Amino acid sequence: MTTTTDRQDERLQSRDGLRGALTDVVERARGGDLGMIPVVVGLIVIWTVLQVLNPVFLSSANLVNLTLESAAVGVIALGIVCVLLVGQIDLSVGSVSGLSGAVLAVLFVVKGLPVWLAIFAAVVLGAVVGWLYAQLFNRFGVPSFVITLAGLLGFLGLQLYVLGTNGSINLPFDSGLVNFAQFAFVPAWLSYTLAVVAAGALFVSGFLHARERRKAGLSARSMTALAVRSVALLAALGFVVWYLGQTRGVGWMFVFFVALVLIMHYLLSRTKWGRSVYAVGGNVEAARRAGINVKAVFTTVFVLCSTFAAVGGIMAAARLAAVNPSSGGGDVNLNAIAAAVIGGTSLFGGRGSAFGALLGVVVIQSISSGLTLLNLDSSIRFMVTGAVLLLAVVVDSVSRRSRTSHGRA
Secondary structure, three states, rough: OHHHHHHHHHHHHOOOOOOHHHHHHHHHHHHHOOOOOHHHOOOOOOOOHHHHOOOOOOOOOOOOHHHHHHHHHHHHHHHHHHHHHHHOOOHHHHHHHHHHHHHHHHHHHHHOOOHHHHHHHHHHHHHHHHHHHHHHHHHHHHHHHHHHHHHHHHOOOOHHHHHHHHOEOOOOOOHHHHHHHHOEEEOOHHHHHHHHHHHHHHHHHHHHHHHHHHOOOOOOOOOOHHHHHHHHHHHHHHHHHHOOOOOOOOOOHHHHHHHHEEEEEEEEHOOHHHHHHHHHHHHHHHHOOOOHHHHHHHHHHHHHHHHHHHHHHHHHHHOOOOEEEOOOOOOHHHHHHHHHHHHOOOOOOOOOOOOHHHHHHHHHHHHHHHHOOOOOOOOHHHHHHHHHHHHHHHHHHHHHHHHHHHHHH
């Protein structure tokens, strides 16, 4: 006689392997857990349309520029992902990034301090801002929307005060910081080596995770599925390295951004802190009753968000080789938030990943780059980006409703 437990075990066994992994993806999609599927499909559609309209778009030279232009806003978006995961928001990341760039420029150029010390001071400033936000949120219950809106205005004014009569401050072109952002590219041999290391790390990580799941009596990917996944990643990275290498190659600044994404992905998916972040974003009260230090979680995400904003501001200043009153202004703030949401991070909290910042900012920068090549002004870019953002939120809302109804069923 076959029991319910036996049938469950047979089902788990049937899902072991490559076919099982694909089956899991399909079933999660049917249940409303779309993951990265919408943004990947959207990116393919955007690239296809822009390439048809202008064959230069997918050229190696343009894609190299696209990666470099994506890095600064992408780092800021990575911080937005953190606060969105707990169901909060930070509207001041643009102002914080501009202020950090201003502090860097004043300390490095005007005061003559070593560049590393100026960078350290600017990053610490960002962390302090996040800590202040967390205190206001945890101790006084002020909504994050209000706190960070006040920060947006206040730090914009502080940025203007720091720059003072200097107005625009140019960073020396011969400095290591500007060289890192504009002229430093990974050697071809090292790029391929990093691709191999990334594929190997994916296999080892997947193997260890699968072993833990099997010990707990849960289904897990087979060795075949893990190997195929790693080989596919190696092939994709190898092609990217080869194609970008047709011109200048892979910029170190973009590699730095991807490294931050990988670090945050590990912290969010494989650590106790990461599980706590998702738990708080899913249900604050349930997380509190489960023994999670909710206030500490909120503090860490606010600090991370402002710190990443400061790092992004430094990268943007280095990329431009200058800081001025408009640094961090314009559409920086909106693009960072839009990138996180378009990348699949839910506005309702509890769902998303660090890779959302990477994919989201590539989507936004692709739209900007493609429309620029078509000689269309910024008004069209804003409208198209707004439409893509709205579509992403609609998909999130529909998938969330589908998960709710599927869970009840």
